[in-house]
Amino acid sequence: MSRAPSRPGASAPRPAARPARSSARAAAGPAAAPEPAHRGAGEVRIIGGQWKRTRLPVLQRPGLRPTPDRVRETLFNWLGQDLAGWHCVDAFAGTGVLGLEAASRGAAEVLLVEGDAGLAEQLRKSCDKLGAETVRVQRGDGLAALRQRAPRSTHLVLLDPPFEGGLFEAALAAAVPGLADDGWVYLEAPQAWDDAALAPFGLAVHRHLRAGAVHAHLLRKV
Template structure:
């Protein structure tokens, strides 16, 4: 985490240099600034006007960064009530009205009425191993636009079981973290 403890910085867009207040919660692992910078450089051509879903949002740094850089909307999903409230408070303070927060488990949220998204941030708590289940719910539940982008953050060691029609676009590593951007290909019927 950069900056003062309990705060992270938005690095680009109209909210650049804004600070997010981060609650002290066990397991909360904000995406590092250099990883966010790399990711949003990759996403620059497709972000303007995108509908986004930030699953397992935590601090909301990924989704708020997307709003700052021109995303039309971001639905944040965070199971921890304190993290969800901190996220609401940050959105209100930043006047980021295109962000909505649901304080739910990601699997529960994805059982709701689907709204196809152009970009999904999939960064669940590493210890829970939720990638395959959440990826399957996203793919089969109607949550992904035909050629959606999916960002996946996971431990560097080990392979993930993701849908076969998610095509690797780019990937990188930072310490023990692997980050990857996939592009969804429409499955053949």
């Protein structure tokens, strides 16, 4: 059921009911894993919502890792297909496909943050092509954008930082203050994170998926 959107900066409405907890959580803490091969393959495809099957061009960039279709499908099965009223941040947008999947499913606000000027410009062109009025592209630092969010105003934070950048801890710390009490953090990383590793951030694993060398996590506040 749709919810009335909240004003940015106001206390956020509660998202849809939590997906049922998985009986198994990631068992291992962070451990080294190889960087996935470069897959900046020229285009991405939105797989759900109003823009389903729409293909969007992306620029070639070293280390660019569009989240695979299978992982995105699983993530939005966990979250649900109706994100009406949700406020979302894709803090390391890259291709923008994670945030655009959220917008395609009705999110009230999606902020795409990207530091690369060429990628940011391509994101703007993609939004124009889609007529994505609820999506805003911001060229800049994803960590700074997260720190600027109003307390408890964000229902979904999407974190897929460069694997070689050592930004995971800083990104998690920046994401939590702006997260709604029953909001979600999606974390994509080259290693599994367990509850012990996440405890300093006030987060725990709700769901975990491994796809090749990539670990996808859906995290919740505790």
